[in-house]
Amino acid sequence: MPRLSKRNPIDIAFSSITAIASISVILFIAGIFYVLITRSSLSIQRFGIIKFLISTDWDPVRESFGAATAIFGTVVTTTLSLMIAIPVAIGIAIFVTEVAPNFLKGPIGMAIELLAAIPSIIYGMWGLFTISPIMGNYIEPALQNSIGKLPLVGMLFQGTPMGIDLLTASIILSIMIIPFTASISRDSFNLTPAVVKESAYALGATKWEVVKDVVIPYSKLGVFGGIILSLGRALGETMAVAFVLGNNHRITTSLFDAAATITVTLANEFTEADTDIYLSSLFNLALVLFILSFITLAAAKLILLKSEKRHSR
Amino acid sequence: MTRERVRKIQSLVALSMSTLAAVFGLFWLVFILGDVLAHGMKALNLSLFTMDPAPPGVDGGGLRNAFVGQMMITVFATILGVPIGVLGGTFLAEYGRGTRLAMVISILSDIMVSVPSIVVGIFVYAILVRPFGHFNGWAGAVALSIIMIPVVLRTTEDMLSLVPWTLREAAFALGAPYYKVIIQVVYRGAATGILTGILLSIARVSGETAPLLFTSFNNSFFSTNMNEPISSLTVTIFQYAMGPYDDWHAQAWAASFMMTVFILILTITGRAVLKWRYRR
Numbered sequence A: 001m002p003r004l005s006k007r008n009p010i011d012i013a014f015s016s017i018t019a020i021a022s023i024s025v026i027l028f029i030a031g032i033f034y035v036l037i038t039r040s041s042l043s044i045q046r047f048g049i050i051k052f053l054i055s056t057d058w059d060p061v062r063e064s065f066g067a068a069t070a071i072f073g074t075v076v077t078t079t080l081s082l083m084i085a086i087p088v089a090i091g092i093a094i095f096v097t098e099v100a101p102n103f104l105k106g107p108i109g110m111a112i113e114l115l116a117a118i119p120s121i122i123y124g125m126w127g128l129f130t131i132s133p134i135m136g137n138y139i140e141p142a143l144q145n146s147i148g149k150l151p152l153v154g155m156l157f158q159g160t161p162m163g164i165d166l167l168t169a170s171i172i173l174s175i176m177i178i179p180f181t182a183s184i185s186r187d188s189f190n191l192t193p194a195v196v197k198e199s200a201y202a203l204g205a206t207k208w209e210v211v212k213d214v215v216i217p218y219s220k221l222g223v224f225g226g227i228i229l230s231l232g233r234a235l236g237e238t239m240a241v242a243f244v245l246g247n248n249h250r251i252t253t254s255l256f257d258a259a260a261t262i263t264v265t266l267a268n269e270f271t272e273a274d275t276d277i278y279l280s281s282l283f284n285l286a287l288v289l290f291i292l293s294f295i296t297l298a299a300a301k302l303i304l305l306k307s308e309k310r311h312s313r
Numbered sequence B: 001m002t003r004e005r006v007r008k009i010q011s012l013v014a015l016s017m018s019t020l021a022a023v024f025g026l027f028w029l030v031f032i033l034g035d036v037l038a039h040g041m042k043a044l045n046l047s048l049f050t051m052d053p054a055p056p057g058v059d060g061g062g063l064r065n066a067f068v069g070q071m072m073i074t075v076f077a078t079i080l081g082v083p084i085g086v087l088g089g090t091f092l093a094e095y096g097r098g099t100r101l102a103m104v105i106s107i108l109s110d111i112m113v114s115v116p117s118i119v120v121g122i123f124v125y126a127i128l129v130r131p132f133g134h135f136n137g138w139a140g141a142v143a144l145s146i147i148m149i150p151v152v153l154r155t156t157e158d159m160l161s162l163v164p165w166t167l168r169e170a171a172f173a174l175g176a177p178y179y180k181v182i183i184q185v186v187y188r189g190a191a192t193g194i195l196t197g198i199l200l201s202i203a204r205v206s207g208e209t210a211p212l213l214f215t216s217f218n219n220s221f222f223s224t225n226m227n228e229p230i231s232s233l234t235v236t237i238f239q240y241a242m243g244p245y246d247d248w249h250a251q252a253w254a255a256s257f258m259m260t261v262f263i264l265i266l267t268i269t270g271r272a273v274l275k276w277r278y279r280r
Helices: A009-039 A041-047 A049-054 A068-099 A102-117 A120-145 A153-157 A166-190 A194-202 A207-236 A262-272 A276-312 B003-043 B064-095 B100-114 B117-129 B137-162 B165-173 B178-206 B233-242 B246-278
Strands: none
Touching: A009 A041, A009 A276, A009 B064, A009 B100, A009 B117, A009 B137, A009 B178, A041 A049, A041 A276, A049 A068, A049 A276, A068 A102, A068 A166, A068 A207, A068 A262, A068 A276, A068 B003, A102 A166, A102 B003, A102 B246, A120 A153, A120 A166, A120 B003, A120 B233, A120 B246, A166 A207, A166 B003, A194 A207, A207 A276, A207 B003, A207 B100, A207 B117, A262 A276, A262 B117, A276 B100, A276 B117, B003 B246, B064 B100, B064 B137, B064 B178, B064 B233, B100 B137, B117 B137, B137 B178, B165 B178, B178 B246, B233 B246
């Protein structure tokens, strides 16, 4: 019966349309790569790939550009914010899954997710008007007078505390990424089978021992994936840090100094770039950011997939 | 002290720490919302919605241009992004289900969801602003839709996968071709989920600033012309908050307040609907 095995022409058309629509995602990613590479070719030719990455110059007047200062700012704010966010996020996940009474689990989970829904520009503005004065007037002088007096560590707390600096930006960034890490950790914790936990309780384990020796080992891959995902988000966050970092292109040892990240540089200077080489260098910077975050996010996704596969077995 | 007591105290200390972490997280939510509420309410007035910006330094004026511009950019982004997202998600969950291509696209979409939005803005600048020589509203809408598509696509895929396979088989058994099964059975079963996903994706993009900075830019005059630079709330907030005038700061707070309320309402509604529809 050849007629029955033949596919309906409308069906063929519909399936092609859906296929094309889904392939658009590949086109966007390929297109972004292509555009960023071609647009930054001028800068790559002039400065070379390695030299651009390690040069600390960022001088529009002398037309000499390097990404090192921006990469430095990105790495410092990201690392610092993850250092603050990870313990808090895991604590929240433990609280929501194991400690909270049932009637609180939903509302608190929801509240944490609302924190993630607030747009980053609100975080940025709030940081500028509310957090930055608090940091500059109270917290940073206090830090300077206590830990700042210590040798070596004190180096991190030098300079005049203004509140527009690496520390403030990192704190705001950490508040932004806590919800991501917390909700992924919570989901991973929830995957631990009740039977396994119950067997540990039956052996006389305390709640903390169950969390420490059963839940966390069981879900560590998922939590790790969540952390890497947060890292990828933090790398590309723009507006939350743009307000409170000061866009200052230099490598500093003090957390109380203004700095620049890749994203902040792009946000502040992209529309002001007046020469071709300046614009091309900004495209080059965007390319660096795109590659960095793409690799990070891909790694996170693969880790999360692996952990899902492990649990579905 | 006996070993049991030590373990119990250890457990108590550790769990108290986790409770503190949760309080810490909630503290920021209350702090930021309270702050936006307090400052925003104070600055809120009718002229904010009915008047265009006064010249810099002059008191008064409103942000009518930004509200209208933001709405236009978001609406056009939705019109562009939603059909592509839903259809793409349909391919992943139906025609392409289980194929390597669908898996790759699904993973790439997940990555695209978190890709720095400022890079998307720069990409659109290169393809839609540079060639025309001026910033324009369409570029802003396209930038937002590029951010929206992967979100809608993944939600659609997930929601369609939740429709029981037996339902499709029942329709196949009646002799319906696949496209009819999808449109009349699968879409119907997943409609609530897909619509909610769209709602959440609108909430997501309407707070985006970075992709609009170099695409729709800003416009201090009232304009509905998408071929010209058009004002948006988010870029206006950025400009006003960084500006030197107290009046601007107040208006930035008021705009932030409106935006936060809008986004939180969308998000809460979306999540509540999903919970009601799928968790039971």
